[in-house]
Amino acid sequence: MLHAVIIELDYQKKYREHILEEYQVIEDRNARLGEYVSLDKRYTKLLIVKEHWQREEKEHEIITRGRKHAELMAHQTSLTTVSVLFDPDRNRESPRTVVLLGAAGIGKTMTARKIMLDWAAGKLYQKKFDYVFYINCRKINLVTAQQSMADLLLNNFPDGVRPTKEIFEKPEKLLFIIDGFDELNSVLSMEEVSLWSDPFEKKPVKTVLCSLLRKEVLQKSFLLITSRPTALEKLKQNLKFPCYAEIRGFSGDDRKEYFHKFFGDEKKATQAFNFVKENEMLFTMCFVPIVCWIICTVMKQQMERKEDLAQTSKTTTSVYLLFLTSLLTDHFTDSVQQSKTTLWKLCSLAADGILERKILFEEGDLKKHNLSLSTIHTLFLNKSIFQKDTECESVYSFIHLSFQEFFAALFYVLEEDEKTMKKSLSSKKDVNIRFLFGLLNKERLNDMEKKLHCKTSSAIKLDLLKWALRNCLNQLELFHCLYESQEEEFAKSAMDNFQEIRLEHIRLSTMDEIALSFCVKNCCSKQSLYLCNCTLGIGEREEGWIAKLRKWLFPLEPHCWCTLGSLLHHRHCPKAGLIHKPRCQWLQFCSV
Structure with a gap:
């Protein structure tokens, strides 16, 4: 018996060492530099609010806006930390399922990876969990062969090592982090899936995941699920007695800390942060980590070129566009046509993906759009190696889902045939409407023609507004769209x-x-x-x-x-x- 315990402890030690190695660095998505940075040195604390709400409380508002009922926000929410997410609360036992909600780019995946790293380093959940496993929903979309629960966890283990039976004998000491539930292709419906309870029995991956979510398999295990609020309705149908928390992004002090971590130079970080802080809109936008990273990236490049920081813009669309033009300028200094062609292909890929609800692309998808792997990999697409059936396969995704949405919106602005736009808008809300409004701003259109050398048209602007009003876009969402447009006369006609x-x-x-x-x-x-x-x-x-x-x-x-x-x-x-x-x-x- 003692011998078995020693073997298990040795197994745990090797697993921790592997996780530590896998999660200690992240790729700096500033593709121009192609650097890897320490997750510990880059990660900055995020505001997390633990929610206590009843299911009958305005769920439609939670789903559509990602915000909670005002009274609940005012009286029943409190700031919390990752370390206490699974602690008992009020008169309630420790929650076994925690849903971590957050908007696009707010830091859900980075937080999930930081939990993996801190647990492996002995800084988090040491007495609570013997093993913490990471399940990437984006990669699950590509799994076609039947798998067991153990198979699903293989990405967590070193090559040649498989989960042992002993691991699953203490489910109360296991934490599963299911990252990006909203990115799952299939709709997990209780009526469609037959559940099962054996972690080593092979089933369709949909059945495996549903059984884990609904606690049919490993009933006493703990779950941490990250998702955009838009998938909340689908998610809650698959959970038992979940507790909810929401990532709210960076506080003002956290933003300052992030700038200093990003630049790694006291003088440059202070200069950049002070400039952003003086621009209230820009400073506000930095509460979203992905936007904060883009702004830092653009400003760092502007400093290196000795350009005026005042060029940095104040809407999400303009910041993304500035980032795009900056990278394209760096990579295609000698070929305007190559820059235009690459941009068009990326936009076409993004638009097809949005319409088909696809976020992972295989090499065949890239070839279909005539994309060169060597070129695009260093720009806006991430490459990852994925085990599909018995062979390894390369898959690609945009560096963030919001970038795919941005490129998809740009596709329709650059499209010369206006019927393409109308066809898209006549279907569902597939395209990010805020980006469309922002891209149709006169200054943005001029920037695209001048810097990207692309032909654009604002003729669809009124059609876009009519579509938005006709399709019951809620007022607050429309106000954000009009703000992105930054055109007062257009806003007046809309209001x-x-x-x-x-x-x-x-x-x-x-x-x-x-x-x-x-x-x-x-x-x-x-x-x-x-x-x-x-x-x-x-x-x-x-x-x-x-x-x-x-x-x-x-x-x-x-x-x-x-x-x-x-x-x-x-x-x-x-x-x-x-x-x-x-x-x-x-x-x-x-x-x-």
């Missing part, structure tokens, strides 16, 4: 379609406030604004709430400031028709 702006049960982020402010400024004088049970930030006090309203929502004519004062200090203002009900935080603003 004329509304007699009132009504937002209910929403926690408005700073970017929400910026987008709302932009649209309110472009309303006509007869429109109304209703905010019901909305909060700004986490646990915002009333005075802070009011200050933000003054700053963001009412940059209007001077007489409106008096109206705002009446609103905040009196229950009723007959002149302007304003009502303030403190208990439900209902605000009604009518321009006078």
